[in-house]
Amino acid sequence: MQNWTYICQFSFFEFWEGLLSCIERDRTDLAWRTMMDGLEELIYWSLECSSAAKFIEYPY
Numbered sequence: 191m192q193n194w195t196y197i198c199q200f201s202f203f204e205f206w207e208g209l210l211s212c213i214e215r216d217r218t219d220l221a222w223r224t225m226m227d228g229l230e231e232l233i234y235w236s237l238e239c240s241s242a243a244k245f246i247e248y249p250y
Contacts, residue, residue: 206232
């Protein structure tokens with residue numbers, strides 16, 4: 191469980207830093223829209239990740 195949670199958290203921050211660096215390089219509307227799309231994907235992925243972690247902890 192702890193390893194899975196660590197992987198989720200690491201991937202979350204890695205993805206978030208990637209989005210922020212994209213915005214820093216390109217301050218256009220497209221960059222902001224891309225960031226919003228990325229946030230939506232990130233929230234969905236985080237929920238999936240935490241569900242998977244719970245499933246591993248309680249596989250019934």
